[in-house]
Amino acid sequence: MQGLIDLADKYFNFPIMREVFPFLLKGALWTIIFSASSEIIGIIFGLTTAVIRVTKIKVLSQIAVIYVDLFRGTPLLMQIIFVYYALPYVGINLPAPIAGIVALSINSGAYVSEIFRAGIESIDKGQLEAARSLGMSYMQALRYVIIPQTMKRVLPPLTNEFVALIKDSSLLSVIAISELMRTAKELMTWKMNPSSLTAAAILYLLITIPLTRLVSYLENKMKRSEI
């Protein structure tokens, strides 16, 4: 019983949570900004990489495979540290926010590329055959027939990946970016109380839950129409 009272005082301290809320909101805003911009860039990288892999262009597609393996196979935390701390040695000095977006984008791109690749390969082969039998090149078939059909299919997995990115953006806290996680940690120290963490968790939920609901909605909508 005393344990529960202590838990409530330490981690669910509502007066403190109310007090730190405006600061956390600012952190959340930065989380959203970093995540959204990285996701957009990641989608551009990812789609490009997927097309390269699918068209099997000689050297480029091998590079694409290495890129995807490398950035899906190593911890994002390592990637962030490398981009921020290692690149300056070869003359690339990125301010922390830029380094953060670069690392998140490249990482996201690797995952997004697999999502698009799976989407492209899930389109019925007959679509490609019909397009090619009209004289379209593979690229034209991709551009006018295959990828437009892929777009609807990839929305659920892309949204899931976006949710993962939002949570992963908390790792930017290690390079001194004042997104939600770092803000929460600083407030914890200031207030000598971990309830800021709880409040931050609630804010993360407020961001991610609508997105996961969106995924369910999209999946149901697609099940009903025949895409």
Next chain:
Amino acid sequence: MVSSKKEMIRIVDLHKKFGHLHVLKGVNLVVKKGDVLVIIGPSGSGKSTLLRSVNLLEKPTSGHIYLDGEEITGKNVNENNTRQRIGMVFQNFNLFPNMTVLGNVTIALTKVLKMKRKDAEKTGINLLTKVGLKDKINGFPNQLSGGQKQRVAIARALAMNPEAILFDEVTSALDPELVKEVLDVMKDLAKSGMTMLVVTHEMGFAKEVGTHVIFMDEGLILEEGLATDIFDNPQHPRTKAFLAAVLS
């Protein structure tokens, strides 16, 4: 009967292997302009593979294919260009769901032939009217019946003004009452002089519209000739057996 029609397609010693599976074992064939060649035979005989080799959807393992005198299986031949000259209609329609019916017909005209949109749409509307679907031009494929989809597919192939059209069991996936509307379009097409290669089980159509027939079994042409000869008087025992089974 010596035909003075020009040679449209010539296939010389065509072999096709899928891994170890030897599907086409040396096919030789000549199709003249205006011929309606019907390809019949049991499942697995290589009929579809042969058809799909003509527009290079399947690349030959060995052998040569000539279109209007030019070798399309040559080293430096651009297969995309070849495919502009040969149309294909599929068993599963393969209409593009992300475009309207008119869009399906005009997409290749605008993107491959670089036609202006207005001209492409004019051509498209003409063809869709010809196949009886003028009122559906702004609809989407998923709103059409199977027979309508296939007619759109035929219009789509015709839009490119091909020298020949390949039909791969185009009525096999249709409900019986929808088959006639498609066969009627194909009949008109044949009358207009289009060179057609048709893989089909529709023997009535084959007899009525086909000019020549080849019977395939296990990767080879066992018998070929005029449609009337093959249907009325098959020579090869396996042709006889197949026709007896199918026409009963």
